Amino acid sequence: MHDVLRHDKAYGRCVPKLWKDTVEEHRRDVRAAILDAAWRLAHERGIRGVTMGLVAQHAGISRATLYKYFSGVEEILVASHAEHVQEHLATLREAHSSAGTPREGLERLIDHYAEICFHRGRAGAPDTSALVHAGEQHQRNTTELERLFIDAVLAAQAAGEVRADIAAKLLATYILHAAEGAGSVGSRGEAAGLATLAKECLGSASGSTGPTTRH
Amino acid sequence: MHDVLRHDKAYGRCVPKLWKDTVEEHRRDVRAAILDAAWRLAHERGIRGVTMGLVAQHAGISRATLYKYFSGVEEILVASHAEHVQEHLATLREAHSSAGTPREGLERLIDHYAEICFHRGRAGAPDTSALVHAGEQHQRNTTELERLFIDAVLAAQAAGEVRADIAAKLLATYILHAAEGAGSVGSRGEAAGLATLAKECLGSASGSTGPTTRH
DNA sequence: CGTTTACTAGACACTCTGTCTCTAGCACTA
DNA sequence: TAGTGCTAGAGACAGAGTGTCTAGTAAACG
Incomplete structure (x- = not known):
């Protein structure tokens, strides 16, 4: 956890416990x-049970220092949530771009997202999305996720590999939420089943039965 | 708001502001x-912004009294959430049972639930479901909702009006979440669109093929 | 080598939390 | 109609959390 521990004098230990070579790096680590x-605490004690003191203690810094990074618990939780979402977004983007056809990319997106939701559900991850007042930041992340799906749907529609009788935005929203169902399911198999159902709803090209065999 | 206002003596006003004929009735009203x-406050200030003092003040009682009804903010929010869910459940049950065929009942269920989610989304209703530690009570409500959908699916499957190649539980979960997408959509029309998509996935009778294109 | 940055501990003036005590009025019984 | 128990209610208090500030130290930076 901590790289270097310099001395404890009477008044304050002035180089923090964890310290990397540069200031910037250090700040990143502390953050x-x-x-x-915060994430762990939210998980253990619920969103309302997280306090600045506890976070500082668990992060190995003083409360005063914590206030130099974040102005309150709310902000920390929102940032924490955003971080996780960003991680997932990266995974998803990768999954999508590493596919052959647009349709395949979209399907991978669905599979991966269902998987993510499944794990999130199992882990009982704190539902930070409910920090109603975090509004803005969260909204942006949500939109980023939606954007990803919408673009994937659009591409697949353009390629004639997905039904075009439904607006991409709507279809994307639909799929996204359907896949989220994986969060409240008991087994990985069921999660996969949900993903399959969602994929099924993409329909076949433009009415004709199958543009193909990608099995 | 208050029905009768009796006198303010030196020590405490011992009959509360709002008072109905019987104690029981009174307690119901206060509750x-x-x-x-609490609901309003959660809406305005976010889940973490709700305090016992504020709730007491807004409910027109003293903080100490509030503790005689609920042991903490968490509990209040959970109860509040449960109440809302129960209301919705009642509506949904009614919608379901007033239909002709099982399939029709299920479809109505989907439509109504999408509608509910749409309104909830628009109103920016507090996402109390994130009271991670509220666990039990909320879980039970969620399950009740799921139960409703599962039973509806089962009935429709039994009547051969809905595809039977997917386990009822899974199909119900799927539909439920898909309909929830209506919460993050902009217009009522789109919400209806989502519901339609969800219904489409019910397939035809003993549906072995996909939702679309069943000519 | 001087300046900037990062941090700590302690303190203060709040607010929020649980809990306890005491009062006054409803709701029964006689 | 009077007496008595039950309990909703107010106020007070100690303990915890909050947000801010000051004084002080030491490493990193240029």
């Missing part, structure tokens, strides 16, 4: 430690 | 006022 601590 | 106040 990460804070977000991680 | 409702508390839940309502």
Whole structure:
């Protein structure tokens, strides 16, 4: 956890416990430690049970220092949530772009997202999305996720590999939420089943039965 | 708001502001006022912004009294959420049972639920489901909702009006979440579109093929 | 080598939380 | 109609959390 521990004098230990070569790097690390601590605490004690003191303690810094990074618990939780979403987004983007056809990319997106939701559900991850007042930041992340799906649907529609009788935005929203169902399911198999159902709804090209055999 | 206002003596006003004929009735009213106040506050200030003091103040009672009804903010929010869910459940049950065929009942269920989610989304209703630690109570409500959908699916499957190649539980979960997408959509028309998509996935009778293109 | 940055501990003035005590009025019984 | 128990209610208090500030130290930066 901590790289170097310099001395404890009477008044304050002035180089923090965890310290990397550069200031910037160090700040990144501390920030990460804070977000991680907050996430864990939210998981253990519920969103309302997270306090600045606890976060500071778990992150290995003083409360005063914590206020130099974030102005309150709310902000920390939102940042923490955003971080996780970003991680997932990266995975998803990769899954999508590594596919052959647009349709295949979209299907992979669905599979991966269902998987993510399944794990999130199992882990009982704190539902930080309910920080109603975090509004903005969260909204942006949500939109980013939606954007990803919408673009994937659009591409697949353009390629004639997905039904075009439904607006891409609507179809994307539909799929996204359907896949989210994987979060409240008991087994990985069921999660996969949901993903399959969602994929089924993409229909075949433009009415004709199958543009193909990608099995 | 208050029905009768009796006198303010030196020590405490011992008959509360709002008072109905019987104690029982009174307690019901106070409880409702508390839940309502908490809901409103959660809406305005976010889940973490709700305090016992504020709830008491908005409900027109003292903080100490509030503790005689609920042991903490968490509990109030959970109860409040449960109340809302129960309301919706009642509506949904009615919608379901007033239909002719099982399939029709299921479809109505989907339509109504999408509608509910749409309104909830528009109103920016507090996402109390994230009270991670509220666990039990909320879980039970969720299950009740799921139960409703599962039973509806089962009935429709038994009548041969809905595809039977997917386990009822899974199909119900799928539909439920898909309909929930209506919560993050902009217009009522889109919400209806989502419902339609969800219904489409029910397939035809003993559906072995996909939702679309069943000519 | 001087300046900037990062941090700590302690303190203060709040607010929120649980809990406890005491009062006054409803709701039964006689 | 009077007496008595039950309990809703207010106020007070100690303990915890919050947000801010100051004084002080030491490493990193340029």
